[in-house]
Amino acid sequence: MDLAVVDLSRLQFALTALYHFLFVPLTLGLSFLLVIMESIYVMTNRPIWRTITRFWGTLFGINFVLGVATGITMEFQFGMNWSYYSHYVGDIFGAPLAMEGLMAFFLEATFVGLxxxxxDRLSKVGHLAVTFLVALGTNFSxxxxxIANGWMQNPVGADFNPATMRMEVSDFMAVLFNPVAQAKFVHTVSAGYVIASLFVLGVSSWYLLRGRWTSVAKRSFTVAAAFGLASSLSVVVLGDESGYALTDNQKMKLAALEAMWRTEPAPAGLAAFGIPSVKDRETHFEVKIPYVLGLISTRSIDRPVVGIFELVAVAEDRIENGVKAYDALEAYKANPKDLDARGRFELHRRDLGYGLLLKRYVDDPRKADRATIQKAAWDTVPNVPLxxxxxxxxxxxxxxxxxxxxxxFILATRRNFQTRWFLWAVVCxxxxxxxxxxxxxxxxxxxxQPWAVEGVLPTFLGASSLTVPQLWATIIGFTAFYGALAVVEVGLMLRAIKKGPFAHTLPEPEDDAAFDPATA
Incomplete structure (x- = not known):
């Protein structure tokens, strides 16, 4: 495989994924903010809350459309750019994607129109139920x-089948309740709630600074402050849980994000600052906070945290075992009745992926020398400074x-909405x-990295047989198309915000200077 093709395929997917994720978290958070706002309308029967819900719903709709459009493109790339990946692990990876389309996307797409x-066609409670189902479908997506991405990080519930030469599901419930996937889900949706809350808080702050639509802005500010505070605290707590999941499943990732070249003895400290050097394989000017890393990664102060050098040594051993698995697999392919070959493969099968790392340097991993094995072992270290x-x-x-x-939250509870320095800080x-x-x-x-699926399939083996010109053409095409979509998105958002919440409803009511968040 031409590594330029692999790198460009990775670049294309990274650009589309990062662009797509500009819209996803805002959709996740706004959907439940709409549920909260409309619930207040249903409980209080005050028309101002209907206006608030419809205004933020308009911004949700603009963002929702762009999120769907960019998400479809991403899924096409699995077939276009990563065809061998799709073949090798499609039996597992395809199932959550299909469930997302059948269960989640259809749910939100069905009810978003309603x-x-x-x-004006549904009762207040009926419409609230529809809004809740849209939020539920969005978060189910x-x-x-x-779950699919979590399996790539921690491939549980699946085994390699020598007869088909691909990974197949052995325990779907293990895939579904993968601890890495569950930790990623709650952390990611909480981050989406934070993004949406600050978006609502920022737009409301802008209205308050301009003295426009303040009756809507104060109420929106209050809801966003309360929801955002709860969400931001959740992000930190759930992020800690994600860090703990790394200790058992992705030790190298944990060591790399800490630039921890050598094992950190107990009580392990967290690096607050440092300058990692890949050349020296050292972290210079390091400042550590005692105990914190141990508490996050091991939930203790008496256990060490394994460093990069030690993990590379482990990778060398697994590569050697992977070569044995590869040799046994080749013998079994030549003679499926060779029970000795099958037995040797079963003994080392969990390390087959590590043996495949050598294909970056030699066609046949069995021909790799010690230096090549060591080089492949260091390939398991991701970009440490990044x-x-x-x-x-x-x-x-x-x-x-x-x-x-x-x-x-403190300002909202005190009904202080005129602290201009803070309003400007929120907007910025x-x-x-x-x-x-x-x-x-x-x-x-x-x-x-270097895994498409951790310990199972190296990234460079998963790419399609494309050419560099083909990839550059699609990268340029996607960049131009997405750039145009970005202009449209920002333009529509700014236009809706400029028109304000009363653009298509009754004129803005006189502002109630004595607005009390407790009574809405």
């Missing part, structure tokens, strides 16, 4: 996608969000949770 056009800083950007923004929503901070979410995906996907 949500937008059923205001994320669940099935993250991982190190991506994690710190993500975590830093996460704690900043807690601070912003805490202040917002609006892009930050998106940055943190994208860094989270960088950690997840770069941290898994």
């Amino acid at each position: 949500m937008f056009f059923g205001w 994320a669940l099935w996608i993250l 991982m190190f800083w991506a994690f710190r950007i993500m975590a830093g923004v996460g704690f900043l969000m807690i601070g912003i929503f805490t202040v917002a 901070a609006m892009p930050l949770p998106w940055l943190a979410a994208e860094m989270g995906w960088v950690l997840a996907e770069v941290g898994r």
Whole structure:
């Protein structure tokens, strides 16, 4: 396989995935914010809450359409750019994607029309139920996608079948309840709730700064502050759970994001700052916070955390065992009645993927020398500086969000909506949770390299037989198309925000200066 083709295929998928994820988290969060706002309308019967729900629903709809359009393109790439990956693990990976389409997407697509056009055709409770089903379908979509991605990170419930030369499901419930997938799901949707909350808080702050539609802005500000505070606290707690999952399933990813070249003795400290050097295989000017890494990764202060050097040594052993598995598999393919070959394969089958890492350098892994094995073992180390800083950007923004929503919640409960420095700070901070979410995906996907499926299929073996010109053509085409979509998306959003919540309803009511969040 031409590595330029592999790198360009990875680049294309990374660009489309990161672009798609600009829309997904906002959809996830806005859907449940709409449920909260409409629930208040149903309980209080105050028309202002109907107006609020319809306004944020318009912005949800614009974002929803763009999210669907970009998501469809991503799924096509599995067949176009990653055909061998699709063949090798499609029996497992395809099932959650099919469930996402049949159960989740159809659910939200069926009810989203009723949500937008059923205001005057459904009862208040009936319409609220429809809005809830849209939110449920949206979050179900994320669940099935993250089950598929979680299996790539921790491939449980599946085994390699020598007869078909591909991975097949052996325990679907293990795939469904994969601890990595469950941790990723709750962490990802919580991040989406934070993004949506800050979006609502930011737009509301802008209205308050301009003195426009303040009756809507104050109420929206209050809902977003409360929902955002709960969500931002959840992100940190659930992110800690994701870190704990790495200890058992992806030790190399944990070592890389900490730039931890050597095993950290107990009590393991978390690096607050450092400058990782791949050349020196050292982290310079490191500043550690005692105990924290041990508490996150092992839930203890008396257990060490394994470093990169030790994990590379483990990878060398697994590559050697993988070569034995490869040799036995080749003998079994030549003679399916060779029970000795089948027995030797079963003994080393869990390391077959590690043996396949050698195909980057030699056609036949059995011909690899010691130097090649060592080189392949170091290939299991992802981009350490990128991982190190991506994690710190993500975590830093996460704690900043807690601070912003805490202040917002305090101001809302005190009915203080005129603290201009804070309103400006919220408006300026609006892009930050998106940055943190994208860094989270960088950690997840770069941290898994060199694997398409952790320990099972190297990324370079999963790509389709395309040419470099073909890939550049599609990358340029997607970039141009997505760039145009971005202009349309931002333009429609800004236009809707500029028109405001009363564009197609009654004129804005006089602002109630004594607005009390407790009584809405």
